[in-house]
Amino acid sequence: MSRAAVLWPLPALAACLLLPWLPVLPPFWITLANYIGIAAIVAIGLVVLTGVGGITSFGQASFLGFGAYTTAILTAQAGLSPWLTLPAALLVAALAALVIGAVTLRLSGHYLALGTIAWGVALYYTFANLDLFGRNDGISGIPPLRLFGVALVDGRAYCSVIWVGVVLAALATGNLLDSRAGRAIRALRGGALAAASFGVRTPQSRTLAFVYAAMLAAFAGWLYAHMQRSVNPTPFGINAGIQYLLMAVVGGAGQIPGAILGAGLVTVVNDLLQDWLPRILGAHGNFETIVFGAILVLALQTAPDGLWPLLARHRPRRRRIRYDAPSLPHRQMPPRGSPVLEVEGLRRAFGGLVAVNDVSFRLAAGEIVGLIGPNGAGKSTTFNLLTGVDRPTAGSVSFLGHRLVGLGAPAIARLGIARTFQHVKLVPSMSVIENVVIGAHLRGRAGPLRGLLRLDRAEEAQLHAEAARQLARVGLAEQADRPATSLALGQQRVVEIARALCLDPVLLLLDEPAAGLRHNEKAELAALLRRLRGEGVTILLVEHDMEFVMNLTDRLVVMDFGVKLAEGAPAAVRNDPAVIEAYLGSVA
Numbered sequence: 303m304s305r306a307a308v309l310w311p312l313p314a315l316a317a318c319l320l321l322p323w324l325p326v327l328p329p330f331w332i333t334l335a336n337y338i339g340i341a342a343i344v345a346i347g348l349v350v351l352t353g354v355g356g357i358t359s360f361g362q363a364s365f366l367g368f369g370a371y372t373t374a375i376l377t378a379q380a381g382l383s384p385w386l387t388l389p390a391a392l393l394v395a396a397l398a399a400l401v402i403g404a405v406t407l408r409l410s411g412h413y414l415a416l417g418t419i420a421w422g423v424a425l426y427y428t429f430a431n432l433d434l435f436g437r438n439d440g441i442s443g444i445p446p447l448r449l450f451g452v453a454l455v456d457g458r459a460y461c462s463v464i465w466v467g468v469v470l471a472a473l474a475t476g477n478l479l480d481s482r483a484g485r486a487i488r489a490l491r492g493g494a495l496a497a498a499s500f501g502v503r504t505p506q507s508r509t510l511a512f513v514y515a516a517m518l519a520a521f522a523g524w525l526y527a528h529m530q531r532s533v534n535p536t537p538f539g540i541n542a543g544i545q546y547l548l549m550a551v552v553g554g555a556g557q558i559p560g561a562i563l564g565a566g567l568v569t570v571v572n573d574l575l576q577d578w579l580p581r582i583l584g585a586h587g588n589f590e591t592i593v594f595g596a597i598l599v600l601a602l603q604t605a606p607d608g609l610w611p612l613l614a615r616h617r618p619r620r621r622r623i624r625y626d627a628p629s630l631p632h633r634q635m636p637p638r639g640s641p642v643l644e645v646e647g648l649r650r651a652f653g654g655l656v657a658v659n660d661v662s663f664r665l666a667a668g669e670i671v672g673l674i675g676p677n678g679a680g681k682s683t684t685f686n687l688l689t690g691v692d693r694p695t696a697g698s699v700s701f702l703g704h705r706l707v708g709l710g711a712p713a714i715a716r717l718g719i720a721r722t723f724q725h726v727k728l729v730p731s732m733s734v735i736e737n738v739v740i741g742a743h744l745r746g747r748a749g750p751l752r753g754l755l756r757l758d759r760a761e762e763a764q765l766h767a768e769a770a771r772q773l774a775r776v777g778l779a780e781q782a783d784r785p786a787t788s789l790a791l792g793q794q795r796v797v798e799i800a801r802a803l804c805l806d807p808v809l810l811l812l813d814e815p816a817a818g819l820r821h822n823e824k825a826e827l828a829a830l831l832r833r834l835r836g837e838g839v840t841i842l843l844v845e846h847d848m849e850f851v852m853n854l855t856d857r858l859v860v861m862d863f864g865v866k867l868a869e870g871a872p873a874a875v876r877n878d879p880a881v882i883e884a885y886l887g888s889v890a
């Protein structure tokens with residue numbers, strides 16, 4: 303990353319400490335800035351959860367409530383110091399998020415969004431109806447924060463504290479998203495299946511995003527409680543939850559500056575509307591909610607990625623690759639010719655349709671085998687069964703002595719099976735190299751905390767250097783920083799091969815790798831696959847380009863209507879009458 307990207311917190315912190323004291327800023331602006339700062343922290347959490355992780359939450363205000371009520375109870379009622387209650391507030395929110403997440407994160411799409419509304423409403427009524435939370439009156443008498451013995455009752459001093467909080471939240475979130483755990487969260491949107499095939503435990507990544515966003519909201523709630531010095535349920539209801547989501551979406555849900563921009567815009571507009579609408583309409587009511595609904599629809603239509611990407615469209619994000627980073631350790635390859643994969647009686651029925659019907663074959667270390675057959679023969683389904691994306695109805699698969707049936711995709715990836723997909727699965731919002739690094743997920747160890755504190759730099763340098771090496775190996779080094787989906791489809795398939803190589807695989811499953819490649823690109827791909835074979839990698843490839851398959855493979859397994867039709871050397875299979883009739887007739 304550039305020096306500017308690393309050093310931005312220093313001037314930002316200085317500005318937070320100094321700007322609120324400028325006498326030209328009227329107290330009203332300072333109060334507004336305080337509300338914007340608190341909202342910005344919640345919206346930054348939504349960057350991780352919604353913008354990056356793709357999990358829409360209308361209930362974020364509830365976690366603000368957990369933070370605010372925890373400190374209210376512990377300070378106003380139990381007499382603890384406010385600073386001691388911050389870890390307690392974060393812990394309570396994290397535990398609540400774990401419990402709520404365990405129930406709702408199993409859902410997806412609209413069901414998940416509806417689920418967040420459900421618990422958002424339920425928690426509002428919990429705060430409003432339990433004596434513990436002071437019912438509708440809430441809890442008052444919350445002490446102010448104290449710093450160096452001085453009570454922060456002045457709005458300007460509190461403004462500095464809140465905005466230092468915003469900078470810290472932005473810094474931590476930026477670090478998290480730039481880490482191994484953050485990459486796993488980023489891969490959830492559009493690439494969850496692929497990420498799981500490279501060892502990412504996607505349920506855990508979703509939970510991490512949910513808990514992290516909840517903890518940031520609780521931090522904002524803690525700040526809010528000590529600013530207001532009293533809490534009641536109103537700011538933690540579903541209306542507030544919708545506004546936080548609006549802030550993230552309007553600003554640019556996937557970007558941290560966008561969250562701050564959105565928090566500023568929505569807070570200011572909300573304030574103006576609350577002031578002006580009753581005057582214009584001559585009546586009181588929550589009219590601003592109606593206007594916000596209209597703004598959200600308009601914003602989604604005109605700038606679906608939010609306003610920030612429009613402002614910062616031309617800023618390329620390049621990472622300096624440290625090629626001197628030590629190489630990652632390599633896996634021991636099995637001796638050439640030894641058994642690698644044994645598939646016995648594999649079957650997969652989808653209702654009445656048997657997509658794979660009693661298929662058996664074996665692969666030996668260091669051979670390239672083609673799995674061919676007409677459209678709908680069951681080739682991709684076989685790949686899905688081998689990689690744990692799908693479970694067979696019957697049959698067994700053994701890989702280097704490990705039984706694969708019943709193992710999930712991450713566990714199978716860990717054993718050394720990497721794959722590419724028939725329908726390319728790259729994360730559209732990530733660069734080519736970031737997509738490729740996902741392939742090396744299992745070769746790193748850093749957890750979210752190391753990422754948050756930026757103690758993972760040496761490992762990240764290693765992972766990126768490995769990705770860069772694999773990109774160079776497949777001839778795409780020059781494209782490393784381009785958005786993945788800006789490449790031609792054929793090249794995207796080759797990026798998938800680089801990603802698969804990052805796993806350091808024993809067995810490589812390639813689903814139509816040559817589709818969309820030009821003649822010379824196919825020749826380069828064939829040369830690469832031969833080199834990999836020379837290094838002991840075993841390759842099973844599905845491919846419709848018969849010339850490519852015949853010239854490259856050592857053996858062929860032919861499928862038709864789910865059954866194995868033939869198996870053997872390419873020349874023999876080519877002359878098999880059953881195969882000619884089923885599939886090769888036109889080229890034989």
Ligand SMILES: Nc1ncnc2c1ncn2[C@@H]1O[C@H](COP(=O)(O)OP(=O)(O)OP(=O)(O)O)[C@@H](O)[C@H]1O
Pocket residue numbers: 652655656657675676677678679680681682683684724
């Ligand atoms: N999830 C599913 N539900 C129902 N049917 C499915 C499912 N997945 C695959 N099938 C069916 O199973 C059969 C085999 O499909 P599969 O995609 O494995 O074939 P294929 O050999 O890879 O074909 P192609 O070369 O066209 O990709 C097809 O008839 C397909 O419609």
